[in-house]
Amino acid sequence: MTAHAYVRDVFCMVDKVDEDATIDGGMVTLLPGEAVAWHITAADGLDPAAFAAPNVLRCANDLKR
DSSP states (O other), rough: OOSSOOOOOOOOOOOOOTOOOEEEEOEEOOOOTOOOOOOOOOOOOOGGGGSSTTTTTEEEGGOOO
């Protein structure tokens, strides 16, 4: 993931896709142009795009007042 704007507290909730999935990272904050790469281990046959779904890949910017 590469940020195009300031992104605060990005977190991928892999257990929403597969309860046994693991990820090698945690919450990060990115400035424009910064990037992060996480490695996810999950069951075979899952669509990798599922881990980028709006209810899985979240950030504090998503919070509404």
